[in-house]
Amino acid sequence: MIGEEASPGFLERTVLAIPEGSVLRTIFVALLVLSGWLVYLDWQDFAAREVDTARTERSEPMPMRRPEPGDQLRPYLPKTIPVAPDRGEPVLPGYDGPVDSEAMTTPMAFYPAGDGVVSAVGRIEIGTARAFRRFLAGEGAGASAEATPRDVKRLVLHSPGGSVEDALAMAADIRAGGISTEVPADGYCASACPLVLAGGLTRAAGEAAWIGLHQVYAVDIPGLPKARDFDRSLSDIQGTIARCQQLLVTMGIDPAIWIKAMETPPEDLYVLTEEELITSRFVRPFPDDERFIGPRRPGDFRLATASRNAEAPVGPSIPEASRSAG
Secondary structure, three states: OOOOOOOOOHHHHHHHHOOOOHHHHHHHHHHHHHHHHHHHHHHHHHHHHHHHHHHHHOOOOEEOOOOEOOEOEEEOOOOOOEEOOOOOOOOOOOOOOOOOHHHHOOEOEEEEEEOOEEEEEOEEOOOHHHHHHHHHOOOOOOOOOOOOOOOOOEEEEEEOOEOHHHHHHHHHHHHHOOOEEEEOOOOEEEOOHHHHHHOOOOEEEOOOOEEEEOOOOOOOOOOOOOOOOHHHHHHHHHHHHHHHHHHHHHOOOOHHHHHHHHHOOOOEEEEOOHHHHHHOOOOEOOOOOOOOOOOOOHHHHOOOOOHHHHOOOOOOOOOHHHHHHO
């Protein structure tokens, strides 16, 4: 009838059926749950930062089990070394100081031991490559008044890594000088340090040596502006990764091993097994022939001793270039 109100619809009846105050209570509970969730996320982020700070600032050696094939990820320790009951202290010719925290937190220094052997111990800082070049030139502390180039034949490494750019420059100088590199038994060569190892004319790793890779990452550099846009930072990192791979190719190492580095987050290390060190040619007991043009199949380079070829059955002579091509 005219003048009568229309009966409420289903939605209106549903709303009217809700007791007074229920809507406000529901909104309050929802806001409370949301606030609790945000607090939980903040706590998770804080806890993760605390764990990462504890790892990066840790100065006491950390007990860790030895990596095995398929179980090779370990926390990255930038200021100390891993220890275990089956690990001893590395022997570093010419160096008689501590090999753990104190050594890992100081800039890399070079210790001559005679007969062309030098130990390189400490962090690879910005400027380490320049210091190494001066050392090779006979300059710096301990040098004679008239600087004469040092006759360095073998560089023994014990380092948690550091500046990738300096490691790349050191590797180039090492190869140019015909210097061999080595990580001693129970030694530690992590992060950027394997790039220095790669520069060796020949390369060796002692028993239980930890040689570990991980992703290249950006750090804030004192004295330089921190506010860099994301695209520029990403471009810089990609360029550095490309230079790392190019270095491996130039030095005769299978660049496929760098995939392991790119898969491993900065807070971890992928520790290479003895098998991987050999097949990737990170360990190489002989200089490459001048006709060598780069790795083809890692399995073709499983040469551990000079006697291996001598013990092979006598057969038709195969040119070295053909053998390298796989």
